[in-house]
Amino acid sequence: MVPWFACSAAIMFVAGLYISFFVAPTDIQQGEAYRIMFIHVPASILSMFIYLVMAGYAALGLIFNTRLSSMMASALAPTGALLAFLSLWTGALWGKPMWGAWWVWDARLTSELILLFLYLGFIALHASIDDPRRADRASALLAIIGSVNVPIIYFSVQWWNTLHQGASVKLTGTSMHVAMQQGMYTMMLAVWLYAIAVSLLRVRSIILERESKTQWVSELMEIKR
């Protein structure tokens, strides 16, 4: 399954990049810089979505004690963390020419930063517990707590921000050009497929690692040898 997702991700990336750089016209207000959005928006949305999926898998693993879903959760975490980082990075690079600042203490930005910390906490907790079953269960609990807290943090930061400074910057250009939309969707799909491919690849490694003593892996090894 992995090659299929990987190939389609690659195709989508090429198509998406083509549309975003050659087809989509220059934005009137933002100039060329808006093209960063083509990578920024998919990365941000996916980083949040992956967290939800991860917390969901973790909860499944915690409640029904299924090993595969816990492994899926731990396979998703690094990808999510990287996408969160990417979202912050591209956001900063977009913010500098647009807002004149690398960083603004806006609710969205702060939540994304916290999201990155939650991912890092999940990974660090999982990595520092030797017993894999305890690691799965402890980090699952953390993921669930985190998913409860993200909305609280989002609203509290938003509230704090609106008290501090009147006008927070909103995304401009509500009515997007068709080509822009197409570019965005294609890139979104590409990142999506990429995330699936790379997590599947990772979960395969994790399964091999964890099940190395069971029968079927050694049988697999016989075949490969």
Added chain:
Amino acid sequence: MNKLSLIGLLSLVIRRDLVLAMRRRADVLTTLIFFIIVVSLFPLGVGPEMDMLRKMAPGVIWVAALLASMLSLGRMFSADHLDGTLEQMMLVPQSLSVLVLAKILAHWMVSGLPLVIMAPVLGLQFDMTTQAIGVLIVALLLGTPILSMVGAVGAALTLGLRGGGALVSLLVLPLCIPVLIFGAGAAEAVVSGTSVSSHLSLLGALLVMALIFTPWVTALALRISME
């Protein structure tokens, strides 16, 4: 042989933890002194202009309180874990959540309450108005128990791990952001003349929510960690 009631268990554990803390007074004092030192370092770092200090005082005190409470989190369960008392605690015939709540309350009395008591003095150092100090105290009273509760979850999750201290900060600090925002915001609202009560009521709501969920989650985390 009488059975111990729920309240009996609660007070037993609180009394036990307080006695233990009193016999290890140095630990309690370390947290408090750390708090005072961190707050006192800020004017040295940013300069002694009174206007600026007055403005940043609530934030500084809150951040210092947050850091100080992180400092004492490691001790919450680890000593009991090392000598086996925690195993016995998991076998209480009453709900583990109640026991955890007792431990959290004891932890707050030992590490949170001294900070609240110390805060007005530090507020005066930063030339805060009496009214602002009053609000700061109320906010700290509402907020520091939440820090203990959220911290308990982190402490339970990282129980017995190497490098647990740094890890617990990584896990807990991001979750404490709302407390920090509303806590510091309340005192700042006094300065800027906006509504204080909304901040405090939000803080109160957070406290109630934490009171309901965190003992239960901490108990669950302890069960996971003890396995």
Added chain:
Amino acid sequence: MLEISNLACSRGDHLLFSDLNFSLSAGELLQVQGANGSGKTSLLRTLCGFMMPVAGEICWRGQNIRELGDQFYAEMIYLGHLNAIKDELNALENLRIGAGLAGCKVDDKQVIAALRRMGLRGRETLSVKVLSQGQRRRVALARLLLCNASLWILDEPLTALDVGAVELMQDLIGEHLVNNGMVIYTTHQPLEVVGVATRRLTLS
């Protein structure tokens, strides 16, 4: 009354034992044997509900202990490798709290009687810090006397005990069994209780 069926336990991803079946009824003594790492402690910890079994179930009076929860805990007492004793407190305080955690209210007279029974006369109010390892173990064992739990789960109860204390333990276990108690324990030292046939369970 305690029934274990098809129990399987693992530590991490490593399977310790599987398909373990035994039952224990009132007045019976069970010694769990096995080499280091064969899962003796894990078995006891699973019986206490600390660890989740991979498969199988543990029933107390016909009900799974997971469902019983507090009711089961009220009837059992567990003594692990660790003494669960605080250095900062004295023997009396330690026991009062220990009994409280086990869910029973005791007064100081009972505690002192228990400590004297364990041969700690005159050391009741000494800080545990100054007691020897064996004496600490005795303090921990005194908890068995304070709560009338019917099931005793003892992990290496004889560690650090001298000959006199081992004999004392044999007497205590004997009394408990006569009163329709149940004892499960692990040990590397011989422990013979007069008049009771020790059942043995060997883990491999």
Added chain:
Amino acid sequence: MNWGEFFAMNGYAWYIWGSFGMALLVFIVEIVMVRHRRALILQQLHLMGNAEDL
């Protein structure tokens, strides 16, 4: 539109290519890491398999 103009991006070159470059870097690094991990595990499994044969 010639290539020089395209890469200049109307003066936003740093920002845009910084973003997409970092994205590319992140993806490549992640893929390399995952592949490396897999290779390590397979190697280890081979070692263990061989050890059992001996």
